[in-house]
Amino acid sequence: MNSLLAQTKRTLRHLDIKARKRLGQHFLVDREVLGRIIAAAELGPSDVVLEIGPGLGILTKELAKRAGQVIAIELDDRLAVLLKERLSSLANVTVLNEDVLHIDLAKLFSTPTSYKVVANLPYYITSPVLRHFLEASLKPETMLVMVQREVAEAIVAGPGKRSVLSISVQFYGKPEIVSYVPPQAFYPAPAVESAILRIEVYPQPAVAVTDERGFFDMVRAGFAAARKQIANSLAQGLKLPKDEVLTLLQRAEIAPQRRAETLTLEEWAKLWQVFAEVRKKNNANSTSASQVESDP
Numbered sequence: 001m002n003s004l005l006a007q008t009k010r011t012l013r014h015l016d017i018k019a020r021k022r023l024g025q026h027f028l029v030d031r032e033v034l035g036r037i038i039a040a041a042e043l044g045p046s047d048v049v050l051e052i053g054p055g056l057g058i059l060t061k062e063l064a065k066r067a068g069q070v071i072a073i074e075l076d077d078r079l080a081v082l083l084k085e086r087l088s089s090l091a092n093v094t095v096l097n098e099d100v101l102h103i104d105l106a107k108l109f110s111t112p113t114s115y116k117v118v119a120n121l122p123y124y125i126t127s128p129v130l131r132h133f134l135e136a137s138l139k140p141e142t143m144l145v146m147v148q149r150e151v152a153e154a155i156v157a158g159p160g161k162r163s164v165l166s167i168s169v170q171f172y173g174k175p176e177i178v179s180y181v182p183p184q185a186f187y188p189a190p191a192v193e194s195a196i197l198r199i200e201v202y203p204q205p206a207v208a209v210t211d212e213r214g215f216f217d218m219v220r221a222g223f224a225a226a227r228k229q230i231a232n233s234l235a236q237g238l239k240l241p242k243d244e245v246l247t248l249l250q251r252a253e254i255a256p257q258r259r260a261e262t263l264t265l266e267e268w269a270k271l272w273q274v275f276a277e278v279r280k281k282n283n284a285n286s287t288s289a290s291q292v293e294s295d296p
């Protein structure tokens, strides 16, 4: 039997615990895949690594050998206790028993620090985790994460196959699939295939937009009615009359028959610019009209 698999089973038996599927617990038991993650992380002694979900600490130990500092955040109390004990001899590892989504990154790093995220992610929170880090005021330099294969493919998708997920990741960084990983690389084996995904996070978003939240609300509206023409889905999603949407699209030089999946990031940014200008003008007009009404 593969030694990492035997070791993992032994540890779980010894602790008298079972993997919690609801916490996405699928432990890595393949040394070759572990090597691939470590190689792609490109770590050196000056690196600070944040690991999400260290589990039984298989990856954590390898990270600690190469990086200057490792902060490992584990939600499961039973595993956090075990890890603190097992890794106590490693001076450069800190284990926090927390929900990663509740970690305030700017507070965790008291001074602005450049850091890298490395994780075999719990798949049930893949999108929220990506958003948590990519939208943070203190973003990581890179994210090297194991995710579900289909999710990785959706994230790197180009025009024609774009989605809110690919746009929101590609807005903040350049994603690439490092390699694919079969279910047998984990214990217990998940029902799906996995992929190692690397995101090089840009110092500034790929396109400049005012009000990122408003921009993403508009993108989501554009995808609200999947596979419909962009003019119809935007009218529906933004609750605007269709002729107004047609004018906006014309000003942004986007054909109304296009589908949301085909728009590039630059086109979304241009559409947002036009939309934000019109909204600002409408707001200014309605404010001055209400002032006139309330004038004695």
Ligand code: SAM
Residues within 6 Å of the ligand: 023, 024, 025, 026, 027, 028, 029, 052, 053, 054, 055, 056, 057, 058, 059, 073, 074, 075, 076, 079, 098, 099, 100, 101, 120, 121, 122, 123, 125
């Ligand atoms: N890193 C280990 C490995 O490669 O074998 C375990 C990976 S397992 C796929 C995901 C880990 O994330 C589990 O240990 C699980 O308990 C932990 N986890 C789940 N939800 C979490 C959350 N919200 N915050 C932090 N850790 C979480």
